Amino acid sequence: MMANPHAGEVALVLDGRRHVAKLTLGALAELEEALGDDSLPDLVARLESGAFSSRDTLALIAAGLRGGGWEGEARDLLTVEIEGGPMAAATAAGQLLARAFRAPGA
Numbered sequence: 001m002m003a004n005p006h007a008g009e010v011a012l013v014l015d016g017r018r019h020v021a022k023l024t025l026g027a028l029a030e031l032e033e034a035l036g037d038d039s040l041p042d043l044v045a046r047l048e049s050g051a052f053s054s055r056d057t058l059a060l061i062a063a064g065l066r067g068g069g070w071e072g073e074a075r076d077l078l079t080v081e082i083e084g085g086p087m088a089a090a091t092a093a094g095q096l097l098a099r100a101f102r103a104p105g106a
Contacts, residue, residue, distance in 0.1 A: 008099040010064060010092050013083035020068040021092065023060075023100035027067030034059040034074065047094055054086070060093035 002020075003011035009022045023031070028040070035043060043060075046052040061082075062074035082089045 005095075005099060008096075008102070009068065010095045010099065012061065012065070012089075012092050014077075014080045016081075016083075019065055019070055021061065021064030021070075021096055022067040023064050023096050024067035027063040028100065030066055031059055031063035034063065044097065047097060052090070052093075057086075057090050057093045060096055061089060064092075064096040 003009040007022065009020050012019050012021055031043075032040060043052070043056055046056060058074060058077050062072075062077055065072065084091075
């Protein structure tokens, strides 16, 4: 299963199994719900400043995976091994957000 970055997709390996994540409109709505009082611009500002939390990372990854067709729940990510560890997870989260809001053809 290949990820297509031009379609906003990011590949993640969870417990040795490859998944494709994408922030669809539904996934973004799920992400907004998970963020509670925070907004997407607040999340972007935290990512750009380097002040994001593991909660931010997991919320982005969970929403992206759901957008990619994963049927798990955010709490399932608490017990999986993400290949590459926390830094790879944070990188994937940032890529998801950047690719979701990239202008077509950019």
